[in-house]
Amino acid sequence: MTELEACDSCALNNSAQLLKLGINVENADYVIALAGNPNTGKSTVFNALTGLKQHTGNWPGKTVTRAEGGYRYQDHKMKLIDLPGTYSLLSTSQDEEIARNFILFGKPDVTIIVVDAARIERNLNLVLQILEITDRAVLCLNLMDEALRHHIDIDERTLGKELGIPVIKCSAIKKQGIPELISTVHQVATRQIICKPHRIKGLSKPAQKMVEKLDQKIRKNYPGLPNSRWIAMRLMDADVDIIKALKNGDFDQVLT
Amino acid sequence: MKEEDTQDLLDLASELRWEVGENFHDTLVEGIYADAAQIAQKTEIKQGEPNPYSFERKLDQVLTSKKYGFPIMILILSIILWLTIQGANYPSGLLANFFLEFLHPILKTGATHIGLPWWLDGFLIDGVYLALGWVISVMLPPMAIFFPMFTLLEDFGYLPRVAFNLDSLFKKSGAHGKQALTMSMGWGCNAAGVVATRIIDSPRERLIAIITNNFSLCNGRWPTQILIATIFIGALVPDGLSSLLASIAVIGVALLGVGFTFLSSWMLSKTLLKGEVSTFALELPPYRPPNLWTTLYTSLIDRTLIVLWRAMVFAAPAGAVIWLISNIYVGDLSLANITIDWMDGFGLFFGLNGVILLAYVVAIPANEIVIPTILMLTVAHLNLIGAGDGVMFELESTTETAALLRAGGWTLLTGINLMLFSLLHNPCSTTIYTIYQETKSWKWTVFASIMPVVLGFLVTFLVTQIWQVFH
């Protein structure tokens, strides 16, 4: 625990919530979540970051497999949690529920979002949803070599500007881009980089107005909740889990 | 936040929901994709060739075609199974030699040396230790070959194509195409197959896949099938053809298992698990070269060792029980002999015998120890004096085994029925435990355990009756 005290900037005020989600944070300075669509090479990124020092098990009470591992960077211990690969966080499959709950209630210090560089439009669906929930994220443009082979390149500076988060080009299988990813994640974790994540703009006018109205009410009740707009959208969609969480007061705990 | 405030918030939400209509979800997803399209357009730089995925397209057209799709699939799976069975022979032999021939006598001598009483020595070394040694040497090599190969195919992107090809068949039986994968995984190990059903989203179809996984002939049962087919079915024809006929018989049993998978899936989806319509949406990822070393490592850790550990935990007490029943005597007869005599009538009714039934009862923990147990019990029952009295063993040559079994009263009918019963009986206890872990339901665990045995008795009964009509 001495190391914990040595780390002033570490945000470990959420350890109770994390423990509830089955994550033991005793030995970590920062908790990093790894999210992404299936088939984007997410597990390769996970292996590239952690080596083979990993632990697999089930999420508490669920049959979904969880892999966690760790790495050190500049005297900080990073704990990496591999979230289930999902296309979205809006449906209510077990996988999506776990990924959503972890980002929402577990409040990881950084969320790495792995996307397939050759299929960016399709992958952005999940990216934009995650950015509504958390404002600390790094985009890992994986499978860059494959994309280039198929004559697709990505202008990562524009992409970074559009999304409001750092974008790192990677090819995890060849370990390309991994050092940059590690240092960027560290900078986001230690607040050297502050993200200004993209917010969904494409809603129709009337829908946008209604979300706004609901959002205001939520902010009045929960001042300081970073993802009130997302919760407003979930309420508009009658998301049973979010309604239940509101009734249970789960969001009060997130704020403390 | 106060309760009334929450209620207030929810009321506002549902009021707005009424205004916007019931399709807010559509609006939201369309909105997100609109943003995504805009961003992608700004950042994607495309150069050159208009058709960048031509190789993958061609490969797909072959692998999923009407003409080649199924043959290629069967070929690949046969190669994997063949490599597993053949490739495991040698390391299995080495391990068995080490654990059973080399280490076992040393342990026995050691035990005598430190003056362990005969019963403790027998219980621990001839019972628990031998069962463990057997399970490790028979189970570890095939799994260490099968699982990595399977994972490589998965990483390459072939397995989703298998699900794609077979979905129409599974759809007809009310199940999900991904069950094709869990079924093939079951050929390696049913417990691993049951865990693999996690890839199926819908609870109903997942349950069907879990319950029917036992009809996939697992690694532990292939050796039994091969041995019995060689002894009883191969012997029907001249020597040159015997191994061919035996192989056909074993493949026939495996295919029968596939048939039972479809049949029982269909029955379940029409009765107990009626009602819910299947949905199927499967991404067919691009083909990618798999990461060889990581795959080898993770499939060894994640699948092989976990399953092996579970099997050992269950095999140890089974070894103890097997030793106890053959070494505790009531009057002149051992418990094993008493039970065999008692079960014999029942067994013969189904074209089996008391030895087989008792072997399947005590060998619930692992199918691997069925044959050694059968041999031990046969010897004990025939009251032959010599090696293996009250101890599990395997004979060096098939001919010796055949002679022993025939001395035990086995006929061609017994052989055929044993092969059928080996396919259709309760899952091993590792699998039963895994089914409970995955379903968290005693009801379904019991059902999944009992249903195949009932089916097994039904089928062997029918075979026996029909046999008697012609003999």
Place this chain on the structure above:
Amino acid sequence: MSLFLEMKQLFAAMPPLLNLGYVLLVFSILLVVFILKKYQYSLRWLLPFKNTEKSITEDLLKQLYHVASSRRTTDFKMLSGALKIPERKILKIVESMTQNGLIKISGSHITLTETGRNYALSIIRIHRLWEKYLSEKTGFDKSLWHDLAETKEHQLSNEEAEQLYEELGRPRFDPHGDPIPTALGEMISETGTSIAGIPKDTVAKIIHIEDEPRSIYRQIIKEKLHIGAHVKILASENHHVIFESEGHSIQLSTVVASNIQVVPLSSQEVYEEGKVRLSSLIEGEHATILGISTECRGANRRRLLDLGFIKGTLLTLEYMGPNQNPRAYRLRNTLIALRNDQADFILIEKTQYDRTGSL
């Protein structure tokens, strides 16, 4: 041991043919069990628990409500016929219903009191909520919804119905397009006209499909007609109507067609001539998605949306499986396999247009 041995000897003593008889016996028992299971819904009237006094009372109230709302009258004989319950039993129950103030009898006419009307509405509410629940949260086939709700409506309490209402996001219509009464007994009414009565070349939208009688409903859903679908009348004659919907031309007899209610398209809606189902796309063809049919609901709909099957998306049918089902579509540079019954829900317009050559 001896018991089994005796059994064995017993069987062995029988002539072989008799053994075959046993085999047949086992099979026929299995067959009967299977048939009973398969047709359990159709054979439901055989079961004893259906005719409890409570459920008959509630069914009677519902029947009386429907009779009143279509401005007809009824008597014992008609009620007995409609509910398939002997007149004697109806008489007995009607008596206790009168005592409880649910109905009034004048001469042979039976009418609902205010209390009775409210009671009837609460049963209709539960019925329609349950159908909505089945359509949204479960995968039960729609031909089963009505029967399942018929049973459930007598089991759920008003509190449970309220909870269900909340969980479903306070819906207004059931999956057949019928309004769900509120807890206070109010009901929105949207009236359409029968598709059988409208002239040739009219375009309209289906707003209601009556789910009773079952045989007619089955015919309608076999044609894959659904609420929200646009139709165009091609011919309307005495005995049948021919119309087009989602690229399919459908002929229905007037009796069947009169169970489909339509309204004219609103000013924002346009009848799309080229609108067809994704399942009609052939290998190598391109298309633009126009939307997902309202018939596709719940998790299934969300799954399709998440995978990117949304309005305006370009896609190609890349190849079909060995049995033409499922089929692999390429959209946003990703291959996704769908079964044909899912592709039926996705409405498209075939196009030659190819944005970049690599969809």
